[in-house]
Amino acid sequence: MRAEIIAAGTELISGQRVDTNTAWIATALGELGIACAYHTTVGDDMVEYVTALALASQRADLILMTGGLGPTQDDITRDAVAAVAGRKLVLDEPSLIAISTLFASRRGISTDPSRVVAQLEKAWPDLVARNRIQATLPESAEPLPNRVGTAPGIWMRLGRAVIACLPGVPSEMKIMYREQVVPRLSAMGLTQQVTRIRKINMFGRGESEIEADALDLTSRGRIPEVGITAHQATISFRVFSHGSTPDIADEIARPTVETIYERFADLIIGEGDDDLEEAVFAALTERKLTFACAESCTGGTIAHKLTQVPGISAWFRGGVVSYSNAAKQDLLGVPEDLLARHGAVSSEVAAAMTEAARSRFGADLAVSTTGVAGPGGGTPDKPVGLVWLGLSTPEGTKTKVLRLGEEQPREVIQERAAKHALNWARRWLKGFES
Amino acid sequence: MRAEIIAAGTELISGQRVDTNTAWIATALGELGIACAYHTTVGDDMVEYVTALALASQRADLILMTGGLGPTQDDITRDAVAAVAGRKLVLDEPSLIAISTLFASRRGISTDPSRVVAQLEKAWPDLVARNRIQATLPESAEPLPNRVGTAPGIWMRLGRAVIACLPGVPSEMKIMYREQVVPRLSAMGLTQQVTRIRKINMFGRGESEIEADALDLTSRGRIPEVGITAHQATISFRVFSHGSTPDIADEIARPTVETIYERFADLIIGEGDDDLEEAVFAALTERKLTFACAESCTGGTIAHKLTQVPGISAWFRGGVVSYSNAAKQDLLGVPEDLLARHGAVSSEVAAAMTEAARSRFGADLAVSTTGVAGPGGGTPDKPVGLVWLGLSTPEGTKTKVLRLGEEQPREVIQERAAKHALNWARRWLKGFES
Numbered sequence: 080m081r082a083e084i085i086a087a088g089t090e091l092i093s094g095q096r097v098d099t100n101t102a103w104i105a106t107a108l109g110e111l112g113i114a115c116a117y118h119t120t121v122g123d124d125m126v127e128y129v130t131a132l133a134l135a136s137q138r139a140d141l142i143l144m145t146g147g148l149g150p151t152q153d154d155i156t157r158d159a160v161a162a163v164a165g166r167k168l169v170l171d172e173p174s175l176i177a178i179s180t181l182f183a184s185r186r187g188i189s190t191d192p193s194r195v196v197a198q199l200e201k202a203w204p205d206l207v208a209r210n211r212i213q214a215t216l217p218e219s220a221e222p223l224p225n226r227v228g229t230a231p232g233i234w235m236r237l238g239r240a241v242i243a244c245l246p247g248v249p250s251e252m253k254i255m256y257r258e259q260v261v262p263r264l265s266a267m268g269l270t271q272q273v274t275r276i277r278k279i280n281m282f283g284r285g286e287s288e289i290e291a292d293a294l295d296l297t298s299r300g301r302i303p304e305v306g307i308t309a310h311q312a313t314i315s316f317r318v319f320s321h322g323s324t325p326d327i328a329d330e331i332a333r334p335t336v337e338t339i340y341e342r343f344a345d346l347i348i349g350e351g352d353d354d355l356e357e358a359v360f361a362a363l364t365e366r367k368l369t370f371a372c373a374e375s376c377t378g379g380t381i382a383h384k385l386t387q388v389p390g391i392s393a394w395f396r397g398g399v400v401s402y403s404n405a406a407k408q409d410l411l412g413v414p415e416d417l418l419a420r421h422g423a424v425s426s427e428v429a430a431a432m433t434e435a436a437r438s439r440f441g442a443d444l445a446v447s448t449t450g451v452a453g454p455g456g457g458t459p460d461k462p463v464g465l466v467w468l469g470l471s472t473p474e475g476t477k478t479k480v481l482r483l484g485e486e487q488p489r490e491v492i493q494e495r496a497a498k499h500a501l502n503w504a505r506r507w508l509k510g511f512e513s
Numbered sequence: 514m515r516a517e518i519i520a521a522g523t524e525l526i527s528g529q530r531v532d533t534n535t536a537w538i539a540t541a542l543g544e545l546g547i548a549c550a551y552h553t554t555v556g557d558d559m560v561e562y563v564t565a566l567a568l569a570s571q572r573a574d575l576i577l578m579t580g581g582l583g584p585t586q587d588d589i590t591r592d593a594v595a596a597v598a599g600r601k602l603v604l605d606e607p608s609l610i611a612i613s614t615l616f617a618s619r620r621g622i623s624t625d626p627s628r629v630v631a632q633l634e635k636a637w638p639d640l641v642a643r644n645r646i647q648a649t650l651p652e653s654a655e656p657l658p659n660r661v662g663t664a665p666g667i668w669m670r671l672g673r674a675v676i677a678c679l680p681g682v683p684s685e686m687k688i689m690y691r692e693q694v695v696p697r698l699s700a701m702g703l704t705q706q707v708t709r710i711r712k713i714n715m716f717g718r719g720e721s722e723i724e725a726d727a728l729d730l731t732s733r734g735r736i737p738e739v740g741i742t743a744h745q746a747t748i749s750f751r752v753f754s755h756g757s758t759p760d761i762a763d764e765i766a767r768p769t770v771e772t773i774y775e776r777f778a779d780l781i782i783g784e785g786d787d788d789l790e791e792a793v794f795a796a797l798t799e800r801k802l803t804f805a806c807a808e809s810c811t812g813g814t815i816a817h818k819l820t821q822v823p824g825i826s827a828w829f830r831g832g833v834v835s836y837s838n839a840a841k842q843d844l845l846g847v848p849e850d851l852l853a854r855h856g857a858v859s860s861e862v863a864a865a866m867t868e869a870a871r872s873r874f875g876a877d878l879a880v881s882t883t884g885v886a887g888p889g890g891g892t893p894d895k896p897v898g899l900v901w902l903g904l905s906t907p908e909g910t911k912t913k914v915l916r917l918g919e920e921q922p923r924e925v926i927q928e929r930a931a932k933h934a935l936n937w938a939r940r941w942l943k944g945f946e947s
Contacts, residue, residue, distance in 0.1 A: 090742050092549050094539030095710065095751065097531065101554075105528025115526050116561060118554030120535070123740070127550060134568075151724045152731055153740060185916060209721050227920050248743075250925060306529070317529075378820025379813035382834040386812020387924055389888055397840035399833055400816040406831035406874055410844065440840055454823055490821055 080269060081116040082108050083139035083240075085131055087146035087156060088247060092122035100145045100252055107256060111264060112272030112321075113141065123147065128159035136163060136238030141269070143260070146247030148230040150209035156244050157233065161217035164237050168215045174222045174231045175214035181229060182206060223259040227251050234263060241267070275328040277318040279339055281346035282355055282502050286314050292342065296335060303332045312495055313354055314346075345511045348502070355501040356384040356391075362508035363394040370504065371440035372398040373411055373432035375423065376450035376466055380497035396440035401432065411435035424449050424461050426478040433469030434476055444472045444507065446500040450481070452492045457485060466496040470503050479503070514703060515550040516542050517573035517674075519565055521580035521590060522681055526556035534579045534686055541690060545698060546706030546755060547575060557581065562593035570597060570672025575703070577694070580681030582664035584643035590678050591667065595651035598671055602649045608656045608665045609648035615663060616640060657693040661685050668697060675701070709762040711752040713773055715780035716789055716936050720748050726776065730769060737766050746929055747788055748780075779945040782936070789935040790818040790825075796942035797828040804938065805874035806832040807845055807866035809857065810884035810900055814931035830874035835866065845869035858883050858895050860912040867903030868910055878906045878941065880934040884915070886926045891919060900930040904937050904946075913937070 084104050090096045098120060105115040116139065121127040128147070135142045147156030161168050179195045188198050200207040213230045216222055223232030223243065228251040233244035243260045245252045264270050281289065286309040290297065293316070296305045303320040318335050322328035340347060348358035363370055372381045382398040385391050399410050404423055407413040413431045421427045433447035450466025457463035464483040469476065481499055483492045506512045518538050524530045532554060539549040550573065555561040562581070569576045581590030595602050613629045622632050634641040647664045650656055657666030657677065662685040667678035677694045679686045698704050715723065720743040724731060727750070730739045737754035752769050756762035774781060782792035797804055806815045816832040819825050833844050838857055841847040847865045855861045867881035884900025891897035898917040903910065915933055917926045940946045 086552075088742075089740055090751065091536070092539060092552060093543050093710070093753075094536040094541070094549070095712070096742075096744075097533055097536045099531055102525075102528040102531040105526060107528075109527050114556075115528070116556065117565075118520075118526060118532075118552070120552030122550065130572075131551075138564075150721050151741060152728075152733065185918070205725055206721075209725075227918075227922070250922060374813075374816075379808075379816025379832060379834070380820075382808075382813030382836075383817040386814075386834070386836060386886075387927065389923055392836055392890075395836050397834045397836040397844065398813060399844065400813070400820070400831045402816075402820060402826055402829050402831040403874075409875070410831065410833065410873060439844060440837075441843070452820075489823055493821070 080113055080140050081138070082113050082141040082143065083117040083119065083135040084115060085135060085142060085144040086118070086120045086247075087123065087128065087144060088120075089122045089153070091120050091146075100247065100249055103249070103253065104143050104145070104256065106276075108141075108143070110274050110276060111261070111270040112274055113264070113269060123153040123155065125155055125159060125162075128155060129162050132159055132163040132237065132242075136240050136242075139240045141264075142237065142240045142242040143256075144242060144244045145252055148213065148232065148244060148246050150212045150230070154212075157216060160220070160233060160235070160237065160242065160244060164217055164219075164235065166217040166219055169218045170211060171214050171216050171222050171231070174216070175210060177224065177231070178210045178214055178229050179207065182210070223255055225251060225255055226258075227254055232259060234259070272321065272323065273325050273328050274319060274321050275325060275332060277316075277332055277336055277350060279316045279318070279336065279350055280348050280353060281314045281316075281343055282312065282348050282498060283346050283506075284314070289314050289343070289346075293339075296338065303335050305335060311491075312498060313348070345506065345509075348505065354384075355498050355505060356388050358505045359385065359501050359508070360388045360391050360394070362505050366508050368443035368508065369394050369396050369441070371396045371436040371442035371445040372500070373436035373445065373447040373469075374398060374400050374497075375402060375407070375432070375448055376452045377448040377493050377497045377500070378402060378452075380493050381446065381448070381500055384497060384501065396442045399436060399439075407432065411439070422461070424451055424465060424467060426467055426480070429467035429469035429478045430471075430476050433471040437471040444470070444504060446470050446504050448496050448500055450492070450496060452489045452496075453485075453487075454489060463487075464492055466492070466499075468496070468500050468503060470500075470507060472507055514547055514574050515572070516547050516575040516577065517551040517553065517569045518549060519569060519576060519578040520552070520554045520681075521557065521562065521578060522554075523556045523587070525554050525580075534681065534683055537683070537687065538577050538579070538690065542575075542577070543708045543710070545695070545704040546708050547698070547703060548708075557587040557589065559589055559593060559596075562589055563596055566593055566597040566671065566676075570674050570676075573674045575698075576671065576674045576676040577690075578676060578678045579686055582647065582666065582678060582680050584646045584664075588646075591650060594654075594667060594669070594671065594676065594678060598651050598653075598669065600651040600653060603652050604645060605648050605650050605656050605665070608650070609644060611658065611665070612644040612648055612663050613641065616644070657689055659685060659689055660692075661688055666693060668693070706755055706757060707759050707762050708753060708755050709759060709766060711750075711766055711770055711784065713750045713752070713770070713784055714782050714787060715748045715750070715777055716746065716782050716932060717780050717940075718748070723748050723777070723780070727773075730772065737769050739769060745925075746932060747782070779940065779943070782939065788818075789932050789939060790822050792939050793819065793935050793942070794822045794825050794828070796939050800942050802877035802942065803828050803830050803875070805830045805870045805876035805879040806934070807870035807879065807881040807903075808832060808834050808931075809836060809841070809866070809882055810886045811882040811927050811931045811934070812836060812886075814927050815880065815882070815934055818931060818935065830876045833870060833873075841866065845873070856895065858885055858899060858901060860901055860914070863901035863903035863912045864905075864910050867905040871905040878904070878938060880904055880938050882930050882934050884926070884930060886923045886930075887919075887921075888923060897921075898926055900926070900933075902930070902934050902937060904934075904941060906941055
């Protein structure tokens, strides 16, 4: 069983965009025990598409193709697949009705399936013409419904292989892969050998320090295999285990996972995609405490991260982005003379900001940030990367200083400062801070 | 002239690492006027390597391969290239001396070229054994010196193509590409032609609507070539032009670029990486006006986007993330009865929020958002995706409603709502809103 992933798009082949879909799909296939043998990228040219598809149809058992399903002239996936399969293109009425229903509901038109296409066509003939293109599939193809976008995917046999064509938009592609492709692969009995990956995320220490304390776990040839990766200062262990069922694979991973949890207890913020915002959400939920923030140099990054977590509104009261001194005075009541005496980037102002956020939002705890994000604005005393954090809780207010590096770009300093502030709140909530 | 890029490594084919080398090389080749026709990724398996190289040696004129040059067992690039070329592997003495010199200087041993290998071998025989592997190249290959790492690259003819094998470590690969590959391509006369890419970004209309108004520009075979892509509702034209000098390529693109600017004037937000936050920053700077925001459903996304722009502190006063009703009342003074009568997600509350942000931050203009980001919290009246925006300026306050789609994930709704709010401010600043 060999899979091939084909990513289509001139913006990919020219290097204008980095393709993240392929790595995501390869990982997802790997978790099903399906090994990926080839990645191929093609520009929006019929000869390239057909060449790549013809080759893949001979050497792979499963082809996952992303992109080229839109309604525009350079969207030629459906034409190329039809050409390689030796099939003509035919309109799939149910797909046309599904796309039309989406547009009709947005425009407040009746979505009665028997009339929706005709109704929409009366008012927007060009739109329906484009929808017809997207609903046109190679004969014998099964459409893969797209519940978050317009273009349906394609599922059909192509030479030796089965091919699934998915949209290039990552959010659409991922949903369609999970909801449409995986069940079909299961139904075909292609997913017996299971690989499980436990990704355990940590924050608060460097990658090499963590690695030095985990040499027994990461040594080559060990079962289960353990790798370490770093992404924006979040360090992750990945524990890979294989088995004939998910339970067996999990059981193989279990002792290693337990060792990691014991050894790195206070650093662990979650698993999978969980980062600090999910960890803070879980800790707030566990303690039933409310949260607020006052941000200067992070400029809304803390609030932005937290409010991406569904359900956070139960605990997150809100935040102030006090980017100007006037905002620090007017919205947070930071005294003018405090700003004048110590400067906006100071322990005193960080303390005043977090206390004001806690009291004004009526929250149980609050954090604050004030620092120099750069690239300009640094001084010898207060260089780029210097950030004061404040933490205010029922037990009192503390501040601490971070030195995130003068050489770091602005977005890294903002991101790191926000993560350190969230981590401080998490540690207090979990009882790791006295 | 067709180039193919081959990325080698099991960590790439399995999806554990996203390959950024290929996009970087494709862009760099494009700037030299060399079009990339294929990207291929292979796992660390000799059959896969040989198959991919044999195919590339038939269909490409230039092959850039990254990875597989190290000293370990899974580094098989040199073996595979030799096999496809029908050459044996031979030790390249100068390369062995160069690698040995690097290690000797780190260890304080004499770097006399006539003795360095023997000296190093006495103390570290295993090290020299590994270096020998790295200094072994296919017969007739030219080594590409690596001044920042150990493994030399490979430059040789392979079938129809010339191949350059470079290390997989991005920092080493980039230096070797610039210092070793580009001069050789120049010497071969392959780099006279320059490709320029103008990327013009727009917001406010859908991809297919924009395309419908640009069919004359995007038709196949037209010079310059124009493509359309979409990324998080930002739609981009890419204008590709070729010429013997950058000026000539620019001149070829100019009339098309002018047409785009005329035809889509009010939609255009910038070029290259510029998105709405840069457009708002530029417009605020041009008008010398200050800005504030009050965010509910976007939860800090607007502030977060704006404060990523260096220099925004001159114009951005700050924002309130009023995630709770209490915060809307206490920090923004939204009347309790307004919230009770109309609900937090309403035109009235959006208006009160933006007016409060404008007055409390003392800003010239302000925007607000209040909506249902989901996945929970939707009702038949106020479904997920319903967002009210407010815009308050010296000319008064307006509100408008967005329906971003019940089916959309939370992060898409937050992102889109924030972009629409920024775009509304941009349009007012640029005089496109009466």
